[in-house]
Amino acid sequence: xxxxxxxxxxxxxxxxxxxxxxxxxxxxxxxxxxxxxxxxxxxxxxxxxxxxxxxxxxxxxxxxxxxxxxxxxxxxxxxxxxxxxxxxxxxxxxxxxxxxxxxxxxxxxxxxxxxxxxxxxxxxxxxxxxxxxxxxxxxxxxxxxxxxxxxxxxxxxxxxxxxxxxxxxxxxxxxxxxxxxxxxxxxxxxxxxxxxxxxxxxxxxxxxxxxxxxxxxxxxxxxxxxxxxxxxxxxxxxxxxxxxxxxxxxxxxxxxxxxxxxxxxxxxxxxxxxxxxxxxxxxxxxxxxxxxxxxxxxxxxxxxxxxxxxxxxxxxxxxxxxxxxxxxxxxxxxxxxxxxxxxxxxxxxxxxxxxxxxxxxxxxxxxxxxxxxxxxxxxxxxxxxxxxxxxxxxxxxxxxxxxxxxxxxxxxxxxxxxxxxxxxxxxxxxxxxxxxxxxx
Amino acid sequence: xxxxxxxxxxxxxxxxxxxxxxxxxxxxxxxxxxxxxxxxxxxxxxxxxxxxxxxxxxxxxxxxxxxxxxxxxxxxxxxxxxxxxxxxxxxxxxxxxxxxxxxxxxxxxxxxxxxxxxxxxxxxxxxxxxxxxxxxxxxxxxxxxxxxxxxxxxxxxxxxxxxxxxxxxxxxxxxxxxxxxxxxxxxxxxxxxxxxxxxxxxxxxxxxxxxxxxxxxxxxxxxxxxxxxxxxxxxxxxxxxxxxxxxxxxxxxxxxxxxxxxxxxxxxxxxxxxxxxxxxxxxxxxxxxxxxxxxxxxxxxxxxxxxxxxxxxxxxxxxxxxxxxxxxxxxxxxxxxxxxxxxxxxxxxxxxxxxxxxxxxxxxxxxxxxxxxxxxxxxxxxxxxxxxxxxxxxxxxxxxxxxxxxxxxxxxxxxxxxxxxxxxxxxxxxxxxxxxxxxx
Numbered sequence: 012x013x014x015x016x017x018x019x020x021x022x023x024x025x026x027x028x029x030x031x032x033x034x035x036x037x038x039x040x041x042x043x044x045x046x047x048x049x050x051x052x053x054x055x056x057x058x059x060x061x062x063x064x065x066x067x068x069x070x071x072x073x074x075x076x077x078x079x080x081x082x083x084x085x086x087x088x089x090x091x092x093x094x095x096x097x098x099x100x101x102x103x104x105x106x107x108x109x110x111x112x113x114x115x116x117x118x119x120x121x122x123x124x125x126x127x128x129x130x131x132x133x134x135x136x137x138x139x140x141x142x143x144x145x146x147x148x149x150x151x152x153x154x155x156x157x158x159x160x161x162x163x164x165x166x167x168x169x170x171x172x173x174x175x176x177x178x179x180x181x182x183x184x185x186x187x188x189x190x191x192x193x194x195x196x197x198x199x200x201x202x203x204x205x206x207x208x209x210x211x212x213x214x215x216x217x218x219x220x221x222x223x224x225x226x227x228x229x230x231x232x233x234x235x236x237x238x239x240x241x242x243x244x245x246x247x248x249x250x251x252x253x254x255x256x257x258x259x260x261x262x263x264x265x266x267x268x269x270x271x272x273x274x275x276x277x278x279x280x281x282x283x284x285x286x287x288x289x290x291x292x293x294x295x296x297x298x299x300x301x302x303x304x305x306x307x308x309x310x311x312x313x314x315x316x317x318x319x320x321x322x323x324x325x326x327x328x329x330x331x332x333x334x335x336x337x338x339x340x341x342x343x344x345x346x347x348x349x350x351x352x353x354x355x356x357x358x359x360x361x362x363x364x365x366x367x368x369x370x371x372x373x374x375x376x377x378x379x380x381x382x383x384x385x386x387x388x389x390x391x392x393x394x395x396x397x398x399x400x401x402x403x404x405x406x407x408x409x410x411x412x413x414x415x416x417x418x419x420x421x422x423x424x425x426x427x428x429x430x431x432x433x434x435x436x437x438x439x440x441x442x443x444x445x446x447x448x449x450x451x
Numbered sequence: 452x453x454x455x456x457x458x459x460x461x462x463x464x465x466x467x468x469x470x471x472x473x474x475x476x477x478x479x480x481x482x483x484x485x486x487x488x489x490x491x492x493x494x495x496x497x498x499x500x501x502x503x504x505x506x507x508x509x510x511x512x513x514x515x516x517x518x519x520x521x522x523x524x525x526x527x528x529x530x531x532x533x534x535x536x537x538x539x540x541x542x543x544x545x546x547x548x549x550x551x552x553x554x555x556x557x558x559x560x561x562x563x564x565x566x567x568x569x570x571x572x573x574x575x576x577x578x579x580x581x582x583x584x585x586x587x588x589x590x591x592x593x594x595x596x597x598x599x600x601x602x603x604x605x606x607x608x609x610x611x612x613x614x615x616x617x618x619x620x621x622x623x624x625x626x627x628x629x630x631x632x633x634x635x636x637x638x639x640x641x642x643x644x645x646x647x648x649x650x651x652x653x654x655x656x657x658x659x660x661x662x663x664x665x666x667x668x669x670x671x672x673x674x675x676x677x678x679x680x681x682x683x684x685x686x687x688x689x690x691x692x693x694x695x696x697x698x699x700x701x702x703x704x705x706x707x708x709x710x711x712x713x714x715x716x717x718x719x720x721x722x723x724x725x726x727x728x729x730x731x732x733x734x735x736x737x738x739x740x741x742x743x744x745x746x747x748x749x750x751x752x753x754x755x756x757x758x759x760x761x762x763x764x765x766x767x768x769x770x771x772x773x774x775x776x777x778x779x780x781x782x783x784x785x786x787x788x789x790x791x792x793x794x795x796x797x798x799x800x801x802x803x804x805x806x807x808x809x810x811x812x813x814x815x816x817x818x819x820x821x822x823x824x825x826x827x828x829x830x831x832x833x834x835x836x837x838x839x840x841x842x843x844x845x846x847x848x849x850x851x852x853x854x855x856x857x858x859x860x861x862x863x864x865x866x867x868x869x870x871x872x873x874x875x876x877x878x879x880x881x882x883x884x885x886x887x888x889x890x891x
Contacts, residue, residue: 106731107684107739152733214689231688244547246841247723247746248671248816249654252713254839259724263706270700273692283687284699285736289727291546293592294744295816296725296842299547304734306687376688376735399694401686402736 020126024421025414028122031065032413035102035118036110045404046110050103050148050159051079051184056191058102058114062121062145069125070132071143075195077170079147079188080160082200085124087137087428094432097203098123098424099144100210100379101160105152109211109406115394115413116209117145123421127428138431141424142200146379147188148173154184156343161382164199204432205354205388208380209420211408212393213401216372223415224362224369225393226355230384231281231375232347234307234319238265238326242335244291244299259289259298261333268325269305272318280318281308281375310373312347345377353434354390360438361422367415376401388434392416392423460566464861465854468562471505472853475542475558476550485844486550490543490588490599491519491624496631498542498554502561502585509565510572511583515635517610519587519628520600522640525564527577527868534872537643538563538864539584540650540819541600545592549651549846555834555853556649557585563861567868578871581864582640586819587628593618594627596783601822604639644872645794645828648820649860651848652833653841656812663855664802664809665833666795669750670824671721671815672787674759676745678705678766682775684731684739699729699738701773708765709745712758720758721748721815750813752787785817793874794830800878801862807855816841828874832856832863 038061039046039054048054059081063073066083074082084095100116120143127141146164151157154176163173174185188194212218217225242256266284273282283306290300305322309315323339330337355371362369372393374381380391394416397407423437430436478501479486479494488494499521503513506523514522524535540556560583567581586604591597594616603613614625628634652658657665682696706724713722723746730740745762749755763779770777795811802809812833814821820831834856837847863877870876 105733105736150733151735152731155734157735212689213686215691233688244843246653246816247725248673248721248748249652249814250721250839250841251655251718252721253717255723257710257723259727260706260710263703266700266703267707270697277693278691281688281690281692283695283697283737285687285738286732286734287699287727287729291592292726293545293590294595294726294746295591295597296545297723298725299843306734308688374689376686399690401689403684403739 020129021418021421024122024126025417027125028118028417031061031121032114032118034061035114039104041107041404043107043404045108045406046104047106047108048102048104049106049153050150051187051191051193053191055103056193059145059193062102062117066121066124066143070128071124074197074199075193076197076199077195078160078163078173079193079195080164080199081145083121083124083143084200085128085141087127087131087140094139094204095142095200096139096424096427096432097142097144097206098208098420099146100208101146101149103148103150105150105402107404108402109404111211111406111408112213112401113149115211115408117143119209119417119420120144122417123424126421127425137428139204139428141428142203148184149379153178158377158379158382161379165382165386167382202387205427205434206380206383207390207392207420207423208378209392209416210378212396213376213399214396215399217370217393217395218397218399220370222368222370223395223412224367224419225372226358226369227374227391227393228350228355228371229310229373230348230350230381231308231310231373232312232315233345233377234315235343236305236319236322236339237341238303238305239338239340240301240330240335241338242297242299242333245297247295247297250297255297256334257297258301258335261329261335262287262301262303264329264332265325268329269322272321276314279309279311280314282306308375310347345381348384350384350390351388351434353438354388357423357426357434357437358390358392358419361419365418365422367419392419460569461858461861464562464566465857467565468558468857471501471561472554472558474501475554479544481547481844483547483844485548485846486544487546487548488542488544489546489593490590491627491631491633493631495543496633499585499633502542502557506561506564506583510568511564514637514639515633516637516639517635518600518603518613519633519635520604520639521585523561523564523583524640525568525581527567527571527580534579534644535582535640536579536864536867536872537582537584537646538648538860539586540648541586541589543588543590545590545842547844548842549844551651551846551848552653552841553589555651555848557583559649559857559860560584562857563864566861567864577868579644579868581868582643588624589819594624598817598819598822601819605822605826607822642827645867645874646820646823647830647832647860647863648818649832649834649856650818652836653816653839654836655839657810657833657835658837658839660810662808662810663835663852664807664859665812666798666809667814667831667833668790668795668811669813670788670790670821671748671750671813672752672755673785673817674747674755675783676759676762676779677781678743678745679778679780680741680770680775681778682737682739682773685737687735687737690737695737696774697737698741698775701769701775702727702741702743704769704772705765708769709762712761716754719749719751720754722746748815750787785821788824790824790830791828793878794828797863797866797874797877798830798832798859801859801866805858805862807859832859
């Protein structure tokens, strides 16, 4: 059996990947070597057009649905109604973020789709079509919540609800998508027979283990508690201290306590407050209102429940200490879930076949794949992040690791498409030496 | 001796005051009954035009200097080169603020100028001209620092420096003033022989003492420490807790500690953090950079020094605990100072003459008068704030109290203008019953 990384087409796929990745990395490039490509911004529009052009040239039909999700469908099977194998991720980013988060999975899917299409044209037969997808608004940075496009596709929220999400300037997602020409009207494809997402790890597990492929078996739970502290606007000068009802002070007590909670379970629990809105946020004015979200993550359900109770107690206590009123307008829970074994086994087999060291591991961060979990067989393949740096311009995955993930993704997609989309059947397929015709 | 509040012209002055005050209160009026009239905004432009029109109609010449300060000069004395008596305050406001802060002093000065002008036309002779002034950007809400226009006039900062101050949208004060037509080119008048400012107290002292006139004898010192915490942008999910360098966490520790410091000296020390800038301020991102200002106020120099040292230690400690770097790009100190006794005595005499209960007291908040302190004899007259509420839409001073302050201001201004601007000489003057000719 030939390792796919030494096959001629693996090299062509890698070249196609790097070329498109470099082009897309220029969309929203920052002086610090990263990108700022907020959802439905002009830069996002540029990246979306590059993705569409590249996949269209490779033989895909492009659909854009009502929330701007882009589906590049490569017709590999004979006739309509074939099952679909879907790979993808997102092109939007956090502010001053890295080039790899999300973009890696989308560009890899585009390159893999092109490779499969070449194989099809060279005479290979497939039992499923292939779709490379770019989900709208995964980050939740400009439009909230996160996993917006994949969540809408998977039925977690209505299209109208997603489109009415507003950024801090009051612009709706509908207006922003319309502005860049990506408010689509296409009916999205049906749920795939299998969904796979290549993503950078954003953590240190692979690097420490010196493994190049992470097979995600479990998704950490995430509890998010939205908090509003309402105090009273006052002059910071003459207002006597005991009369002040300072909403920012309550937020400070809470932020410190949320960190304190994390100290109880080292390594098993993560917590944070990343975003805070202060009103009126003016010098000489005691803050009247603060809005923030407490984020709690763990792979242990009992622990997550305990932590959420502690956080709610901390919210009440912080409000009391600062003499303000606390409200909790929203709570969301992304439950702890396992990813299907058959998909994990398929990825492991593909890594083994390409002689790559793989590791089964958790994902702490949410990814679009999590939106589809439970709806269809779903897998996540991680590649190492240098130093675990993420959501930062210095984020880096080395070319060899990018290509390792690409090889595994290509092989898994090839097997899945051969097997009509079923991960169980794909496990039985082996790649014949002559399956790919090399470059043409 | 007749109380001025029963004199016909006091009633006319009060009517003129209320009419202009109502008109100006409509500029930037909020649904909550307050105003949002940020410095050099369109609403500020409207208010400025109302002030200019009203004083011009009453006989004043209007000058607008290079930072947009408006001087309405009423020629009361014979010929040029007469000393100047100046009253005023500011028309800009905090976001969602009250109608009285600043506006009271400007509108009162306009009404007093008009009354003096009528007296002049009725045959009264004066040894000084009168100027009603509206200072640009007292609040520091949109353009920093506070006391911007009065500080530039008094020589605390250069015009160019003031004009290059930027709001959060990157607009300079120069551009904003130009946009509303108030980037003036007039040379401002020379320093006045005496400056007086009527202002709402914004505290509880007068209300508790059931006094209607506060005579400010001392200005609390204010130390401001600008702080920047620099951490590292990271993913709030997979990034291990011990590796996080969370700038917002450092800010939270500091905000809590700044409040703690105030608990040591109840009633004698005020502290606050009113404004905080967080980058990138996005969900799922560990904050990389936080900018804030620590504000410390006291009338006790030793205490203020101790508190500033404690705050600096707290900054270092907060940074260490959160694993971030702290920088202090700026420190400002507004020293504790006494206001000149002669001006205080004059105000006290005017209050006594109008049968109003007065009280000598501190100002905790800074006012434009503080910019002029040390440059010329300067006084501040307070009127009560209901419940001490300030920098809040619910800010209120009752009409009777507004008129009480107006009476004292009118009488003090009349005496000062009669006395060629000298507060010492003004103390010797008494208002003749027939000085004001009533309405015409």
